[in-house]
Amino acid sequence: MSDERLRAALSDLPVRRALPGLRAVLDDRGVAVLAAPPGTGKTTLVPLALAGLLPGDGAGDPGGKVVVVEPRRLAARAAARRMAWLLGERVGGRVGVGVRGEHRPGSRVEVVTTGVLLRRLHDEPELADVAAVILDECHERHLDADTATAFLLDVRAALRPELRLVAASATADTAPWAHLLGAADGEPAPVVESEAALHPVEVIWAAPERPPAPPHGMRVDPALLAHVAATVRRALAERDGDVLCFLPGVGEIARVAGLLSDVGVDVLQVHGQAPAAAQDAVLAPGERRRVVLATSVAESSLTVPGVRVVVDSGLAREPRTDHARGLGGLTTVRASRAAAEQRAGRAGREAPGTVYRCWSQAEHERLPARPRPEIELADLTGFALHAACWGDPDAAGLALLDAPPRAAMRAARDTLRAIGAVDGDGRATERGRAFVRVGVHPRLARALVDGAARVGGRAAAQVVALLSEPPPRGAGDDLTALWRTLRRGGPPPDAYAARWRDEARRLENALPADLRSASPDLSNPDDPTGPGYDDAVAGTVVALAFPERVAKARPDGGWLMASGTGAALAEGSALAAARAEWLAVAVADRPAGAASARVRLGVVVDEDVARLAAAPMLAEVEQVAWRDGDVAAHRVERLGAIELAVRPLPDPDPERVRAALLDGLRAEGLDLLTWTPAAVALRERLAFCRRVLGEPWPRVDDEALADHAARWIAESGARRRADLARIDVAAALRALLPWECAARLDELAPERIEVPSGSRIRVDYSGERPVLAVKLQELFGWNAAPRLAGGRVPVVVHLLSPAGRPAAVTADLASFWRDGYRAVRAELRGRYPRHPWPEDPAAAEPTRHANPRRRGR
Incomplete structure (x- = not known):
């Protein structure tokens, strides 16, 4: 029976014609790139061929296992089951599988995930029992797959030159892989191509009538999902065969499944969290017509039989990490054109098919050509x-x-x-x-190992298992409540609960024996059977994994994480009902444009747990800063950015006090100093000289004076705001002058100028040009005002009436006496008859006084 299945597969699958060429290049070079579109048989027939398990092809035992590396557990299990079925066996015979939580080694072929292979490479880099490694779906550019490829190339170069490597891609974009695998030989690795098994696929552009809102973080517009469901109904009515619908994630699959509950066909769901039975049902031919709702796992890793129609939502999920805040997760993006082609090809696997794309052809042209590699995006x-x-x-x-x-x-x-x-x-x-040997993210591995010593091995393993995958829909944001429910065997879906139990058991077994049997060592005095104890246990493990996400409630609402990031709870949060002061945040994201992170999953804890679990972030610092208008000096105990206790600091470091005062001056401005009229006038004179004469006259703008203020503060011994007001600013400004400038200041920019009447009039330097404001009668006989700055700048004269009001402005007195004086005289002498208004002001005597009153009047 098994030979019949294999012969049928050989006759049906196009990759069979590429097998001789693949063997030949591997015999010659040891490396190859296999370009084989989905459905050609590269995942099932090629490993069996390289292992010498195909009937009648003359290939013998290669002298070791053939290891097939898949990026996803679901695909690894499916490939192993398919190959074992072709051999008429169960998984664990000649074909085995190795994924997290399941290890059934095969004697000739083993299908593993990239994570399993990486851990094996660390433990046994030579891979002594392996003859060949096939890196399947390498075009998807998963980070673990890229890492495994790099390690395997190192192994070939240094330890096992006879180890054969095949990079199998479902796309024709093979040149980068050929150069990478062949770099050690100085020329690209050979590329072996398999013809496509695809039939023609008709493209129907099925954009919604109204453009949906673009995806935002994990949120997808419900209107788009409703349109996708409607498009599936349309496809069922217009075309024959099963329908494969691509959606970005589990939540969207569940929502569309609900919208299709009455379509009268089997609605199946396939994703990484689906139970094994559901996966098996999808991958086997159905007795009734089916709608299969799938994530991108079905683009190339899995072949779903019976599909004639694809409905594509056009969305995908990519990792994003906010490295500055330590927040990461998935975000929804538009699928690339390459992904859209992969998805459409699923409709033409067995017969001519149709793809309904839920966007327009014009939008399609604007899509990115291919997805970005995970190494550019991920944590x-x-x-x-x-x-x-x-x-x-x-x-x-x-x-x-x-x-x-x-x-x-x-x-x-x-x-x-x-x-x-x-x-x-x-x-x-x-x-x-x-x-690394634990096989989870390093943060979670740390929480498991260190948490086991605090809360016991089993409890630590159970909580870390909760953190290792997203919680089920509707589980809420209280991790402890979810943990209790799972321990009781409560309502979370069977598949999730089973995965949690298996992972918890695996993690517990991964611990050293002394940690597996460790007794809890918590300072929390609560009854171990009470809810407070569960929170302390779960909170300790969560905080060990994410110490920077320990959060304290803010007085004005919200939370502050130890990282310094604000956080908020969702509306209707179960955690909010506890009115706790502290949280250990397990999962958080930061929606685009949001001021705070959003808590998705957390645990109520107390300060003792926060201090214990995030102990490396505890610090006591002396804080001297400008705050609320003066120097504030405190000794502050911190947990990262969170202030735990603040006490006055009686004798702060003088250097830090001076720095705080300088910060105050920069923040609030130089008005914190006392600007007497003399200081203001001197600053204006110096600014004039700098503007006109340049160096070595000092700058006296705000920025420059703020730079000099550090010395003024130090020399004055200032320690608080009030001390700044006692600094002699005029003396400080004079101290800025080089000796040659100080000696010539009164010559080049005199504070006062003596006019013909004998008065010494102050010069105003506040504008662009110096101004001398003086009563007109005091300037009789003066044909020219002085020029300042060594004759470079004429003084502008504001001529005042006897009452001190402006009468005229001139920079040329001789011209004014000749042309402008008559009009001013005619206007003002009737108003001011006791003041002299001579016919010839240039020859008249200047005066500061009015004429004496005539007697009898």
Whole structure:
């Protein structure tokens, strides 16, 4: 029976014609790139062929296992089941599977996830029992897959030159992979192509009548999902065959499934969190017509039989990380054109098909050509730890298609140092190597190992298992409540509960024996059977994983995380009802444009738990700063950005006091100093000289004086705001003058000028040009006002009436006496008869006084 299945597969699957060529290039070079579109058989027939398991092809035992590396657990299980079925066996015979939580090794072929392969490479880099490794779906550019490829190339170069590597891609974009795999030989690796098994696919542009709101974070416009459901109904009415509908995530699949509850066909869901039975049902032919709602896992990793129609929402999920705030997660984006082609191809796998695209052709042309590689987008903490354990902390020597972003690597190394996974030079510590073997994110591995010593191995494993995947829909934001429900065997979906139990068991078994049996060591005095104890246990583990996300309630509402990021609870939050002062935040995101992070999952804790779990962030600092209009000096106990206790600091460091005063001057301005009229006038004179004469006259603008203020503060001994007002600003300004400027200041910019009447009139330097404001009668006989700054700038004369009001403005007195005086005389002498108004002012005597009154009047 098995031979019949294999012969049928060989006759049906196009990849069979590529097998001789693939064997030949592997015999010659040891590396190859296999370009085989979905449905050609690259995932099932190629491993069996390289393992010598196809009937009648003459290939013998290759001398070791063939390892197939898949990016997803679902795809790994499906590939192993399919190959075992072709051989007439169950998984665990000649074909095995190795994924997180399940290990059934095969004697000839083993299908593993990239994470499992990476852990094996750290433990056994030679892969002594492996003859060939097939890196399936390499075009998807998952971070673990890129890392595994780099490590395998190192193994071939240094340890196992006979190890064969095949990069299998579902796209024709093979040149980068050919150059990467062939770099050691100086020429690209050979590319073996398999013809497509696709039939023609008709494209129907099915954009909604009204453009939906663009995706925002994880949110998808409900109107778009309603349109997708309507398009599925349309496809069922217009076309035959099963319908495969692509949606970005589990939540959207559930919502569309609800909208299709009455369509009269089987509605199935396929995603990474689906139970094994549901996955099996999707991958087997159905007895009734089906609608399969799937994430991008069905683009190329899985073949769903019976599909003639694809409905594509046009959305996908990508990782995003806010490295500055330590927040990460998935975000919804428009799918690339390459992804859209992969999805459409599923409709033509077995016969001519149709794809309904829920966007317009014009929009399609604006889509990105291909998805961005995960290494450019994701949190790189796990990657950095793998690189450090591999002996290349900077990843500079790894053969990668794209270099990791520097900022993301810096953030990753900072995190690894904080949890003790690497030393100061970035080299992996024993703790770091132990974290890698656990097989979860380094943060969670740290929480498991350190948490087990505090709360016991089983409890730590159970809480970390909760953190290792998203919670079920409708679980709320209280992690402790979810944990209690799962322990009681409550309502979360069976598949989720089963995965949680399996993962908790795996994590507990991954602990050293002494930690598995460790007794809880918490200072919390609550009854271990009470809810407060559960919160203390869960909160300790969560805070060990994410110490920078410990959060304290703010007096004015909201929360402040130890990282300095604000946080808010969702409306109707179960955590809000507890009115707690402290939270340990397990999951948070920061929606675009939002001022605060949004808490998705957390635990109510108390300050003792916060201090214990985030102890490395505890610090006592002397804080001297300008606050609320004066110098504030305190001794502050902090948990990161959170102030725990504040006490007055009686004798602060004088340097820091001076820095705070200077900050105050910069923040509130130079008006904190006392500006006497003499100081103002001197500053204006100096500004005039600087403007006209330049160097070495000093700058006296606000910015320059703020720079000089540090010396003034130090010399005055100022310690608070009131001391600033006692600084002699005029003396400080004079001290800025070089000796040659000080000696000539009164000559070049005199404070006062003596006029013909004998009066000494103050010069106003506040404008662009100096101004001399003086009564007209005091200037009789003066044909020219003086020029300042060494004759460079004429004084502008404001001629005043006897009452001191402006009568005329001139910079040329001789011209004024000749042309303008008559009009002023005619206007003012009747108003001021006791003052002299001579016919010839240039020859008249100047005076400060009015004429004496005539007697008898």
